[in-house]
Structure formats: C-alpha cells, structure tokens
Amino acid sequence: MSISSLPIELSPLHASELNTLQAPTNLCPFRAAHCGDQAVLGALLRTGQVTADTENECGETLLSRAVQGEHKEIVEMLLKTSPTKMDQTDCRGLAPLSLAALEGMEDIVELLLATQRVDVNVTDDSGGTPLHLAAGGDHTRIVELLLQTGLADIHTRTANNETIMSIAAEAGAESVVELILKEGFKDINVQQGWMATTALMEAVVQGHEGIVKRFLQIENIDLDIYNRDFHTALDIALLRGEKAMARMIRRKRKLGRSPHPG
Numbered sequence: 001m002s003i004s005s006l007p008i009e010l011s012p013l014h015a016s017e018l019n020t021l022q023a024p025t026n027l028c029p030f031r032a033a034h035c036g037d038q039a040v041l042g043a044l045l046r047t048g049q050v051t052a053d054t055e056n057e058c059g060e061t062l063l064s065r066a067v068q069g070e071h072k073e074i075v076e077m078l079l080k081t082s083p084t085k086m087d088q089t090d091c092r093g094l095a096p097l098s099l100a101a102l103e104g105m106e107d108i109v110e111l112l113l114a115t116q117r118v119d120v121n122v123t124d125d126s127g128g129t130p131l132h133l134a135a136g137g138d139h140t141r142i143v144e145l146l147l148q149t150g151l152a153d154i155h156t157r158t159a160n161n162e163t164i165m166s167i168a169a170e171a172g173a174e175s176v177v178e179l180i181l182k183e184g185f186k187d188i189n190v191q192q193g194w195m196a197t198t199a200l201m202e203a204v205v206q207g208h209e210g211i212v213k214r215f216l217q218i219e220n221i222d223l224d225i226y227n228r229d230f231h232t233a234l235d236i237a238l239l240r241g242e243k244a245m246a247r248m249i250r251r252k253r254k255l256g257r258s259p260h261p262g
Contacts, residue, residue, distance in 0.1 A: 029054060033062045033078070036071035045081065052083035058091040067096040072107050079115060086118045093125030101130035101146070104139040113149060120151040127159035135164050135180070138173035147183060154183050161192040166199040169215075172208040181214075188215065189222045198225055200233045204245055212245050216252045223253055 029050045032041035041062075044050050052062050063083050066074040068090065087095045097118045100108040109130075112118050121129050131152050134142040146152040157163055165185055168176040191198055200221065203211040215221055226232055231239070234253070237246040 029062055030056050030060070030065045033065040033071070033074055034069040036069055036074055038073055038077060041074060042077065045077075052078040052081045053085045053088075055085075055088070059088065060090045061085050061088050061096075064088065064090045064096050064099070067099050067105070067108055070103070070105055070108070072111065075108055075111055079111060086112070086115065087122045089124070095119070095122045095124075098122060098124055098128075098130050098133055101139065101142050102133040102137060104134075104137055104142065106139075106141050106145070109142050109145055113145060120146060120149050121153050121156060127157070128162075129153070129156055129164075131156075131164050132158060132162070132167055135168040135173055135176045136171050138168075138171050138176060140173070140175045140179065143176050143179055147179065154180055154185050155187055157190070157192075161190065163187050163190050163192065163199065166190070166192050166197070166202050169199040169203040169208065169211050170206055172203075172206060172211065174208070174210050174214070177211055177214060181218075188218055188220065189225060191225065191227070194228065196226075196228045198222075198227075198233070201225075201227060201236055204233050204236045204242060205240070207240075207242065209242075209245055213248060216248055221252070223249060 029041055029044045031037075032044065045052075050062065054062055056065075061083065063075065063078045063086070066078055087097070089095050090099065092099075094102065095118075097109065097112050097120070099105075100112060113120070121131075123129055124133070129152070131143065131146050131154065134146065147154075154164055165177065165180055165188060168180065188200070189198055197205070200212065200215045200223075203215060223233060227236075234246060234249045237243075237249060
C-alpha cells in the first residue's frame with residue numbers, strides 16, 4: 001500500500017466549518033486526533049494553523065496521538081500531509097511505530113511502514129525497538145511486517161542487554177521465536193539483566209516447554225552457563241519441578257546433540 005493511494009483528501013475549509021470550531025472543546029486538535037474526530041481534525045488542518053507535526057506540551061505530535069487512539073483513518077489523514085516528525089516519541093518515550101508494535105496495531109504498523117519514512121529500529125527509553133515490543137506481545141504478524149522491510153536488526157539489545165529472542169522466550173511467543181531463528185539469529189547464549197539469565201533460562205522459568213524444546217535443537221546452545229545465583233538452565237528446571245524440561249536438557253547434555261532431531 002502506498003500512502004499516495006490513500007483516499008482521504010483535505011478540501012478547502014468552508015466558512016460553515018469554521019463555525020463548528022468555536023466551542024472550546026473542539027479547538028484542540030489533539031483531542032480530535034485521540035478521539036477519532038475526522039471532521040474536526042480535518043477542519044483544523046485546513047486552517048493551516050496546525051499540522052501533523054504540531055506538538056503538545058509533552059512533545060507528542062498529532063500523529064502520535066492518533067496512534068494512541070488506534071484510529072487508522074486519522075493516521076491515514078495525517079500521513080497524507082507528509083509529516084516530518086515520524087519518529088518523535090510520546091510522553092512514554094514511544095515513537096508511533098513503537099506504540100503500534102507494542103499494542104498489536106497491525107493496520108497502523110503497515111501504514112507507517114508503507115511511508116518508508118519511519119526508523120524501523122527506533123528505540124524507546126529502555127533501548128527497545130519495535131521488534132522487541134512486538135515480540136514481547138507475541139504479535140507475530142507485526143514481527144513479520146518489520147522483518148519484511150529488510151531493515152529490522154534482530155540482534156539489537158535493550159539497555160538491560162535483552163535480546164529479541166529472550167523477550168520472545170519469556171512471553172512464550174513460539175511463532176516469533178521460529179521467525180527470528182529463521183532470520184539467522186545468533187545470540188542465543190547472551191545473558192541479560194541483573195540475574196544474567198539466557199533465553200533458555202527465561203523459557204524454563206516461564207514454563208514454556210515448546211520453546212525449551214526448540215532451543216535444545218540449536219547446535220551451539222550452551223547448557224553450562226550460570227546465572228547470578230550460580231544456577232544452570234537444568235538447575236532451574238529441577239528447582240521449579242519442571243521434570244519434562246529437565247529430562248530434555250539432560251538428554252541434550254548426554255548426547256551432545258538435539259534430543260529431537262528435525
């Protein structure tokens with residue numbers, strides 16, 4: 001979908017429309033963007049006094065507020081005006097693409113990516129990218145859309161050293177795990193956070209047996225890494241009473257290969 005093909009056009013403002021904008025509650029373009037009021041926002045845009053890049057006191061743009069409200073039609077309207085502040089963050093430190101990825105807004109993510117003017121690897125205040133946020137929410141389709149751009153960095157880490165894989169493992173996002181592995185993810189043994197856990201450890205802690213099984217098929221998975229408590233993934237499985245996972249890990253250690261070939 002190209003933005004130039006979007007159907008919404010801004011026609012000249014008529015005097016009758018100005019009369020509808022006299023009430024104070026209707027004068028705020030941010031209220032209109034957030035509430036999905038196309039008529040009021042369209043009229044305000046036609047005055048030329050506001051644009052899609054207009055900011056409020058928090059530094060949020062109209063585009064950001066439209067995404068917050070999950071209003072696809074308003075986002076379309078604003079994108080037609082060619083905004084330049086596509087990656088400006090809101091009061092939570094999220095760019096429009098990041099917010100849409102976090103909340104699973106597939107249509108809006110697709111619209112934003114279609115502009116080819118958003119930073120696919122834009123980071124939030126914690127260093128997370130849209131891919132991190134989509135993975136954490138198990139939003140498989142959004143992960144696919146981001147990967148299809150060919151620009152999303154699957155190896156970027158947050159300020160806490162979290163990888164996309166460790167976040168997906170913690171969330172139990174099996175389909176996302178598979179997508180990232182197919183993209184050639186290499187950092188499976190990275191340790192994250194104060195507890196220095198790996199993606200495998202996160203999957204064990206959360207009881208995601210399917211993900212543990214898939215990780216054990218990875219040739220270079222390191223089963224001898226210790227977290228801050230000096231526990232390996234096997235130790236964690238035993239401590240948590242995860243007998244099936246413990247058996248799989250022991251078998252992997254014994255055989256030195258995947259316990260479930262293929």
